[in-house]
Amino acid sequence: MDAAFTAEQDEIRRTLRDLLTRHAGPGEIRAAVRTAEGHDPALWRRLAQGLGLPGLALPEEYGGAGCTPTELALACEETGRALLPSPLLATAVLAAPLITALGTPSQRAGLLPRIADGTLTAALAVPGGSTAAALGLTGDNRSAPWSGGGRAGGVQARHGDGGWRLYGEADRVLDGHSAGLLLVAAHTGGYPRSRTLLFLVPTESHVPAEVSGGAPTEVPTDVPTRTQGLTRTRLTSLDETRPLARVELRDTPAALLGADADTADVCGALAATGHTAAAVLAAEAVGAAAGALERTVAYVKEREQFGRAIGSFQAVKHRLADLYVRVEAARSAAYYAAWDPAAGPLALAQALETARTVAGEAVQLHGGIGFTWEHEAHLYVKRAAADELLFGPVHRLRDHAAVRAGLFGDVSSRALAHEAAV
Numbered sequence: 001m002d003a004a005f006t007a008e009q010d011e012i013r014r015t016l017r018d019l020l021t022r023h024a025g026p027g028e029i030r031a032a033v034r035t036a037e038g039h040d041p042a043l044w045r046r047l048a049q050g051l052g053l054p055g056l057a058l059p060e061e062y063g064g065a066g067c068t069p070t071e072l073a074l075a076c077e078e079t080g081r082a083l084l085p086s087p088l089l090a091t092a093v094l095a096a097p098l099i100t101a102l103g104t105p106s107q108r109a110g111l112l113p114r115i116a117d118g119t120l121t122a123a124l125a126v127p128g129g130s131t132a133a134a135l136g137l138t139g140d141n142r143s144a145p146w147s148g149g150g151r152a153g154g155v156q157a158r159h160g161d162g163g164w165r166l167y168g169e170a171d172r173v174l175d176g177h178s179a180g181l182l183l184v185a186a187h188t189g190g191y192p193r194s195r196t197l198l199f200l201v202p203t204e205s206h207v208p209a210e211v212s213g214g215a216p217t218e219v220p221t222d223v224p225t226r227t228q229g230l231t232r233t234r235l236t237s238l239d240e241t242r243p244l245a246r247v248e249l250r251d252t253p254a255a256l257l258g259a260d261a262d263t264a265d266v267c268g269a270l271a272a273t274g275h276t277a278a279a280v281l282a283a284e285a286v287g288a289a290a291g292a293l294e295r296t297v298a299y300v301k302e303r304e305q306f307g308r309a310i311g312s313f314q315a316v317k318h319r320l321a322d323l324y325v326r327v328e329a330a331r332s333a334a335y336y337a338a339w340d341p342a343a344g345p346l347a348l349a350q351a352l353e354t355a356r357t358v359a360g361e362a363v364q365l366h367g368g369i370g371f372t373w374e375h376e377a378h379l380y381v382k383r384a385a386a387d388e389l390l391f392g393p394v395h396r397l398r399d400h401a402a403v404r405a406g407l408f409g410d411v412s413s414r415a416l417a418h419e420a421a422v
Contacts, residue, residue, distance in 0.1 A: 016078040024082045038243030039085040048118020055116030062112035073283035073338040080287030085241040087121040090175040095122035101269040102258045123179035127154035129172035135274025138396040155186040166249040176245030177234040199254035239386035278344030279337035282351035289358040292380040296362045330354040349397035355384040
């Protein structure tokens, strides 16, 4: 295995870092999160159409760059360093791979090119805010009742003469308030034959050109073009750079993602997407930790006490050295996971723990100013905490990885039942 980055990968990192340094400073980030979209639409268009970020890992036949998850992880490390609020994670990391894996040829041709050029954003809506469980990061998503299990609650799907209809709600949907397309996980078949399927639900914020009067194009018959009974509410979240929403569905028309409800391996596709997403999320968390560390190193070089910079004190040097080792170790784990997605959950656990530790130390080493609302140190703390709430916690990521690796011997049915109950 050659761990060195190629010239193209280094160019992706350099170009994106230069752009974000100019247009995504602390002031711009604070302004972006207060917009209706929760991000800067102009910057998103530049990232999508100028740099092609949403299409980095999409096949070239759909307008993507045909790159590997490593390039996407590189990009997300830089967006994490700047704490950039953008639809990149929800759209390119979570939604697009599911459409690629499960969608019909018509659905892929109708949706993926618009995702690649940034004109369509998407979000994965999972009932109960159990995104980590649905992606198979903290448990077996085939046995855990993360989407209602066919009982009351969650999101239920019914099929009738008018097609599929969805009922229920999903909380803590990442970028769900602004996404042009929702991928909704819902149960169907009732309790005896309960199974999880994914459905496409367009939103009022994104009307295709063929509906809004633009240039006429062929409308795929299995991509819905209208929405009824859909209510989206932006929630107050711990981390403003991770906008969350509640999605309510009341007799909402939807289209099945895929051609056959009986043969679609939705849980398998979610788990495969989860492993790759974990590697990308790990790289993003490493970027946030590295950004916090860089700001802290710059501060201790300037802040003076007893007539000398506090960074010259041995105790401060040791603390910073320990943080540097943590960040580099987490970075190595993240990029190994990008090469081997099976290691994604463990890399994510290490990266989340590193981000939490570095952000906490950054606040401490900044002293009194680190506790103020005006300083950006608290933004790194909130990002670390929010990511662990959304995609962790760390001990569950490690526990499930250990069970899957067989570190505790043969996994009995009793152990699996306990894992599903947790």
